[in-house]
Amino acid sequence: MAKTKKHVLTVVKKELLPESTNIIQTDDGTLYYCKYTPPVRLYVQWQGKEIEATLPVESIDSHGSQGKVVYFTSQQKMYKAVFSPSDGITISYLRELAEGENHHRGAISSIMKAGKRYVCPMWEEPKKHGVVKDLSEEELKGLRWRGVHRSKDLFVLRNKKMSEPTGHKYGENAIIIESSIESPVQLHAEDSSQFIHVHFKSNELHILNTKTAEFRPTVQFDANLRIVSIAGVFNGKISLKCLIDKELCVVTAKLPVGYFGNTWSADDELKITRRFGEEKQLEIPNGFDSRFIKDFEVTRILGSGGFGVVFEVVHKLSNWKYAVKRVSVEKGREEAANKEIKTTVKLSYHTGIVRYDYAWKEVPPPDWQSNADSILLNNIGYSKDIYALTLPKFTSFLYILMESCNYSLEYWLNTHRDESSRHLPRIKSSFKQIVAAVAYIHQMDFIHRDLKPANILFFAEGWLKVCDMGISAVRSIDGKTDFTRTSIGSKMYMSPEQ
Known part of the structure; x- marks a missing residue:
């Protein structure tokens, strides 16, 4: 059997990484640098300058990201950080960690409750939103738990008969990755993507499509590069923490064109690139700038x-x-x-x-x-x-x-039709956020004329924002509303006076 050809990734950016520093990438491509030994730092590189957060803590115990937000814990407290070019990095306190709450590699939180272990992403509360690890002791034999992706447990199983890693779904709540490789397995999973990034060997990258439980063709780096951790993928490029010639570096590499399609192979790369x-x-026509x-x-x-x-x-x-x-x-x-x-x-x-x-x-x-x-x-x-x-x-x-923003409330409702997937505390929190935004609109003497799930967006996990302000109506001082008499809004959600 012919050996499968592996595509060598092209490194487009490389920089030395300061000592005791990790990198975290959010969904919009922002790369955060987190120095986890005193004095701790959290900063981004923006247009050639370092923009640093004013941290309210002296240590960082764990960190992770969801959407455009970085989350970190310190002294049993959780905080979030959001960067914008105009405001820099804004730090907010989120919550006190629950008694018995543990944090694991991969931004995972867990807690024991009634004899069962519940796990969830670190930005959620495991007591409220945790998924129970419901495999029996017999089923768990040989399995190593490596995290959670879209409410599914991720396990790794060593199988000496495997020549290449394989994945398969196990029931409704688990995905198992099998491999013959003995070296430690690291996973990078974001709920915003259906793909999980896995690395076993020092310079190889495996990407699992969780919808099909199939791996995309293996890609690799030059032999002198060893992957330490994966920060994220944005705009067709992957960012990693790597060891190159005994020096820790941040590396950005370009994934091959069409890689996430169903038919890509390394042998097709030249053909696909040419096409x-x-x-x-x-090209966009000339005649206008x-x-x-x-x-x-x-x-x-x-x-x-x-x-x-x-x-x-x-x-x-x-x-x-x-x-x-x-x-x-x-x-x-x-x-x-x-x-x-x-x-x-x-x-x-x-x-x-x-x-x-x-x-x-x-x-x-x-x-x-x-x-x-x-x-x-x-x-x-x-x-x-x-x-x-x-x-x-x-x-x-x-x-x-x-x-x-990431997606709309309409999308969330359509993909969470099961009552079990609609947690009441989260729904209450979301409703409070929507009411607070609408109250502000009213305080500013405006009325939103098309408030509906499609116009309520998730900026990050658990953080909602109202959009489409342009069709708001001005509320007059005398209490009357200055509506333009046109059909503005969506019939199902229109108020009677519209």
Whole structure:
């Protein structure tokens, strides 16, 4: 049997890592540096400068990340850290750890309750949200527990007969990874991704698709590099803590094009790269200098409708992920567009409302935008017969740059239909956050005219934000509401007066 060819990853960035320092990557690509020996530090590198947090602690016992938030514990207390270019790193106290609560490698928390061990990600409370490890002692023989992913226990089993690692689901609550390799196994799993990153050998990387319980083809680094830990994957690149020639380094490597597809193999890499390159030869037409095209790379479409379209983008200079809302503006409607900006600015200072960054207007030549959109859709992999994003009558476009969120409450509800997956304490917390955000909107003399699950977003695990402030109505001083008499909102969620 021919030996499977392994693709060698291309290192695109390498830097020496300070002593006693770990790296943590959040879902938006931000890389945090955590020095865990006194004096402890938590900082990010932003545009060539170190931005450091003012820590309220003298030690860091454990850490992990979820969404855009870094969590860490110290002296039986848990804190969270969030970075933004405008505010730096904001530290907030979360909770006191429960008696008997333990923290493990991989940002996992556990606790014993009624003779059973409950486990969950460290940012959740194991007493309330823990998943019971319900395998029998007989079933657990030979299994080594390595963490939790999407409420499923992850186990590793040594099997001398295996030539390559394999994965399989075990019941409803467990995934087992089998391997003949004796060396310690490390896993990196984020609930926001269906893929788990595994490394057994010093320079090889294995990636498991948890939906199919199958491994993608093995990829590897040059022989002089040894993987210590995996920080995360963002925008087609993986960041790792590595040992290179006896020096600890932060390494960023580019994953092969199409790697997460169903048919990729190392032998196909040249062919796929060539084909992908040909597709990318489709360039946005000349004749207009678009700030949106020049400054941002579009990764996907988050939503569209009568309001316009929302893109997920990466800022080319900073590699920071944002959401950009594009609103088509008809002639004579410029004042309404300006009103949307002013409303969004006024309401974006609350932690429960999606933050606005800045906005700009573009007026392309006739037909330019339609042609550019067609090419853009092709380049991000959408079918060519997808609905048009623009209409010929629109002559200008308003772009609003906002912080990006992970997913909507609508998505969460659709994927948590089981009563067992809807924990009452979490629902109460979510409801309080929504009420607090709506109360703030009312205090600012506005009314949200389309409050629905699709317009409530998860910024991070357990942290909700209200979006789409642009269609809010102004509430007059005399108590009357200045509604424009157009059909704004969603019928199922409209109030009677609308």
